Amino acid sequence: MAPGGSAWFCGAVRIPDGLLTRLAVQLGRPHGVAGRAVGRMLNRGNRAVITAAVAAATDGAGGGAFADIGFGGGAGLALLLERAGREGRVVGVEIARTMLDAARSRFRADIAAGRLELHEAPMDALPLPDDSLDALISTNTIYFIEDLAPAFGQLVRVVRPSGRVVLGVGDPVAMAKMPVTRHRFRLRPMAEVIAALDEAGLSLLEDRRVGNRDAFHLLICRRRA
Structure with a gap:
């Protein structure tokens, strides 16, 4: 049926709007048994953009303090821990308790060693000190944020001057x-997202296309001093 109808047809399969709504809810905040499956799916489907985001944020450097805001299935945390090395530290922030519980189990050794700390919080209320991070990433999160200004303001607040913020965003036309x-x-529209980043105090260094058929925009930004 056309957009706005009561169902979507994929070949001969009819997918009701109610099922699509439940899937959208899980993508925004995975929860329960289904949420754990969604977390694994996100790790697989977003591997390319997460890997590219980590590389762009850390710029090949070992050590340092990095964060993944809205880490979902935890693939970004694993990559950041590798990049940070034994001397660095990583912070993960997530609103979905199911994803937090999964990360606490998966990374319990890193948490015990003080290399990883996890927080339950939304992007617009990060429980982190000012100027405490060298860089952060956030992928596939802004679709579920009503107001970008306070969220991006928090990203700027917690990153040190000249620190990097890397945002992974699906191409809106494709999505x-x-x-x-x-x-x-x-x-x-990407122009609206980029304008909001600029207003928050972030200078865009590059809008890099990554993923299958350039499905994602990787917005690589630096905090203005």
């Missing part, structure tokens, strides 16, 4: 073709 994004997603 608009996915039926699930009609439910609870906020798809913004």
